[in-house]
Amino acid sequence: xxxxxxxxxxxxxxxxxxxxxxxxxxxxxxxATLADAGAVVALLDRDEAGVERQAHQLREKGHSVLAVACxxxxxxxxxxxxxxxxxxxxxxxxxxxxxxxxxxxxxxSISLEDWNLVLATNLTxxxxxxxxxxxSMRAKGQGSIVNVxxxxxxxxxxxxxxxxxxxxxxxxxSRQLAVEWGGxxxxxxxxxxxxxxTPLSARFYExxxxxxxxxxxxxxxxxxxPQDIADVAAFLAxxxxxxxxxxxxxxxxxxxxxxxxxVPRPGYNQLx
Numbered sequence: 001x002x003x004x005x006x007x008x009x010x011x012x013x014x015x016x017x018x019x020x021x022x023x024x025x026x027x028x029x030x031x032a033t034l035a036d037a038g039a040v041v042a043l044l045d046r047d048e049a050g051v052e053r054q055a056h057q058l059r060e061k062g063h064s065v066l067a068v069a070c071x072x073x074x075x076x077x078x079x080x081x082x083x084x085x086x087x088x089x090x091x092x093x094x095x096x097x098x099x100x101x102x103x104x105x106x107x108x109s110i111s112l113e114d115w116n117l118v119l120a121t122n123l124t125x126x127x128x129x130x131x132x133x134x135x136s137m138r139a140k141g142q143g144s145i146v147n148v149x150x151x152x153x154x155x156x157x158x159x160x161x162x163x164x165x166x167x168x169x170x171x172x173x174s175r176q177l178a179v180e181w182g183g184x185x186x187x188x189x190x191x192x193x194x195x196x197x198t199p200l201s202a203r204f205y206e207x208x209x210x211x212x213x214x215x216x217x218x219x220x221x222x223x224x225x226p227q228d229i230a231d232v233a234a235f236l237a238x239x240x241x242x243x244x245x246x247x248x249x250x251x252x253x254x255x256x257x258x259x260x261x262x263v264p265r266p267g268y269n270q271l272x
Contacts, residue, residue, distance in 0.1 A: 010238040013038035016089045017237055018133050020072055020125075021099030023050030025198035026148065029226035030096050030233045035063040037234055042085045042092075044129075045099065046071040072099050072125030073117070082132035091136040094237035097126040097170075098148040103161045110161040122166035123173065130177055134186055141185040146236045147174045148229070151194045151252050167192075171248060178246035187245040189236050194252020196224040217262065219254025228253075 017034045021027035022043035035041045035058050043058075045051035048069035055067035066088050070081040085092060101121040103114035130145055137143025152160065153167035170190060177188035195214055197205060205211045205223070215221050232251050235241055250256055 015093040023047040029230035033230040073120040092133040118162035138184040145188040
């Protein structure tokens with residue numbers, strides 16, 4: 001399908017969409033995909049230079065965007081950001097909670113400071129943004145919240161501190177938002193990405209054999225790209241998913257279906 005066909009099908013033309021963690025990686029891909037679909041996009045990130053750079057690139061393509069520096073762990077900054085978005089665009093039709101943080105450590109060694117920071121970013125920050133931008137949706141009687149969690153919300157990722165716990169919290173918080181706000185026309189859904197190549201993980205794939213080993217444990221036999229998540233996020237943000245609410249969409253190339261194939265069975269299975 002051509003770009004115009006995709007724009008028409010998604011129905012995102014002139015919809016006001018907010019994306020957090022939009023300075024790079026998955027967030028940047030989501031913002032660009034929404035903009036390409038005709039949406040008006042507000043890009044939020046605590047990396048002011050990075051989010052301005054992404055917004056500039058989108059403006060050069062003729063898109064209507066706004067860059068806002070915002071640390072989602074700070075309620076006053078989130079409220080300020082929502083005020084700027086509402087002032088510029090008049091409201092919000094879809095929010096993509098994507099900003100995330102990882103502090104590597106085992107549970108017996110992680111500092112309380114790092115534990116609290118990860119929870120504040122990956123979980124509490126999502127709630128703060130949902131409250132601030134969801135108010136406009138509830139007032140209008142329609143809207144979509146897309147929460148980016150992780151496959152590690154379902155399977156513990158060791159030595160990652162509070163990461164798995166925070167992402168598991170996102171799953172249930174999203175479902176609770178769906179139930180509490182569904183009657184007001186606001187939907188809340190989760191995307192659980194698997195192994196996605198981002199600027200933060202790119203250096204790992206420079207190790208000889210690393211990518212092949214990771215690809216071998218996915219049913220699709222490849223590593224995901226930010227665009228793989230962005231396409232799903234655009235669908236969930238759009239009116240095309242109008243009856244999808246309280247759902248968890250696993251986007252991992254089938255990695256979570258590989259457990260039994262990981263059990264050695266001589267003569268039957270061979271990962272490649």
